[in-house]
Amino acid sequence: MRKRTAWLSAVAALAVAAPVAAVTMPASAASPAVLPVTVSNNTGRGDAVHLYVIGILNGRWGSVNSGATFTPWPAGGLPPTPAPDVSIPGPGNGGSTTIRIPKGLSGRVYLAMRDKIKFFITPDGFVQPAPWAPGDPNFNTLFDTSEFTFNDSGLWLNSSQVDFFGIPHAVTVTNGAGQTKRTGDVVADGRNKVINAIKAQPGWERSVITRSDGTVLRVLAPGKATDAGLFPANYLDAYINSAFAAYTSRTLTVQPRQAEPNRKFFGRTVGNTLRFTDSSGAEVATVDKPSTSNVWGCDGVFNAPNVAPFIQSEVRRTICTALVRGTLGTSTVEPVYDANAFYKNSAPNHYSRIIHANMADGKAYGFAYDDVGGFESLVNDGDPQRAGIIMSPFGAGGTTPTQPPATTPPTTTPPTTRPPATTPPATQPPAGTTWAAGTPYAVGQIVTYNGVRYQCRQAHTALPGWEPPNVLALWLPL
Secondary structure (H helix, E strand, C coil): CCCHHHHHCCCCCCCCCCCCCCCCCCCCCCCCCEEEEEEEECCCCCCCEEEEEEEEECCEEEEECCCCCEEECCCCCCCCEECCCCCEECCCCCCEEEEEEECCCEEEEEEEECCCCCCEEECCEEECCCCCCCCCCCCCCEEEEEEEEEECCEEEEEECCCCEECCCEEEEEEECCCCEEEECCECCCHHHHHHHHHHCCCCCHHHEEECCCCCEEEEECHHHHHHCCCCCCCCCHHHHHHHHHCCCCCCEEECCCCCCCCCCEEEEEECCEEEEECCCCCEEEEEECCCHHHHHHCCHHHCCCCCCCCHHHHHHHHHHHHHHHCCCCCCCEECCCCHHHCCCCCCCCHHHHHHHHCECCCCCCCCCCCCCCCCCCEEEECCEEEEEEEECCCCCCCCCCCCCCCCCCCCCCCCCCCCCCCCCCCCCCCCCEECCCCCEECCCCEEEECCEEEEECCCEECCCCCCHHHCCCCEEEC
16 A cells, blocks of 8 residues: 555656647546636735646646646656646636646646746656655745546545645535535634644654745655654654554454444454454454554555455554554554544654644545545545635635535545555455456456556446556556
């Protein structure tokens, strides 16, 4: 499993430099071929806003202009060469700008204020901005991102604080019945409250990055602050030791699927490893004691192949989530779904705690698996007609958001940049066949493509250009 933000760090080279028209995808009855997304600026600041729509369409990485025309990235060089300027002029304070996303695109909308983002490309990749690193060309640029997937199954759009908290913004989707879902709004003066609360936590204040003109650019997530040398690398070590030791004499029950309460696995700590058995007593999963870095990234010892019956991956995902939220060690059943129990351990994740506490609906992507239990800031609809990104006030001022609040909370959570948060089927899917365009696929069905196995996440009929690696909203690599 990979964290949400890993998708742009290394991608295939694109040799096509000439613009190509937005690929025409067969439109479903549920949604338009091009989705309008209105970006509203309620920041209260006079900075120019620059927008970028970057993602993958039909296997090609590139950018989309304001008219929904997709242009692949040209080939880059070594050292990385500057990418073309693909910025779209954004709205001034109190205004709005509509961008358009073609169906079949999965990627990100970047929001930058005052300065443009500097993107770079290599012969075989696209260099993602890493603003936590002082030497990164975008270190002094105020920006943030929303992630999305738009296809015949609908729209998934989320804000993310997995790496940092910079420009808070709400996301919305409105369907054909006129119903709007909305999440991601901070409370009144929420940006300042997050910044000031982090500064007030001893040892966390260095993760607040301020530009020479006094503008707070971002608050770094603890993993990124550690990478930048601004946060202790052993912060969680004592807590992890205590949490694992708690299960040497009592059993931890993992119930990874809310809809299947009888799917249970039972863990005890043996040495430095949590060992899990099923109801028959057979060992089905193990989790070695992680480092602090493993927990922040939900990687390393938490990596596991997503193969049927999915026990190892589900158990490891659950344990990482419990360590980040601080419930492991005191709980006897995981996941814990009571938010009042989160972040009360001996080494709390104050970053995620404070961000959630300052969201109007309590939802955020404070870490990669914040979708466990439905705590993520994501909207989804199978019948999207329009969407919105609303940049929140930076202080108590700013203009009032112009779009209505959510009528219902999001209930489906297939992320755009990493393996899905939804649970896989309890029974083993059928054996794989070779993927083919024009074939109807059911949820759970296994196919192979270029020697890699994929599991269908959403029922659909395959289309040319929708090969499994191109539409991870539909296919899960196994």
